[in-house]
Amino acid sequence: MRFFRNCGMNASMFGIAAFIYGLAVSVTLSMCGRNRQMGRSHPPLLRALGYLLCGVSMGAAGGLGFMVASDPASAQGIVPLIGGVL
Numbered sequence: 001m002r003f004f005r006n007c008g009m010n011a012s013m014f015g016i017a018a019f020i021y022g023l024a025v026s027v028t029l030s031m032c033g034r035n036r037q038m039g040r041s042h043p044p045l046l047r048a049l050g051y052l053l054c055g056v057s058m059g060a061a062g063g064l065g066f067m068v069a070s071d072p073a074s075a076q077g078i079v080p081l082i083g084g085v086l
């Protein structure tokens with residue numbers, strides 16, 4: 001968990017952020033699926049939220065990839081979160 005200490009964030013803050021992000025993604029995708037089934041167009045706010053979540057996902061993936069590429073030892077704080085072995 002060295003990554004969280006380095007950026008001034010503890011694991012519980014990450015858990016809350018991950019929960020809110022997952023909730024937003026779940027609601028957005030279910031609303032899009034429902035609109036598609038009913039044959040309606042998506043409201044502008046839903047479309048904006050979808051683009052925002054896509055950008056956050058790509059930014060987080062790029063940031064984590066850059067962090068691991070620049071300092072492989074820093075990935076040791078990420079491994080317990082994703083459950084993998086690097």
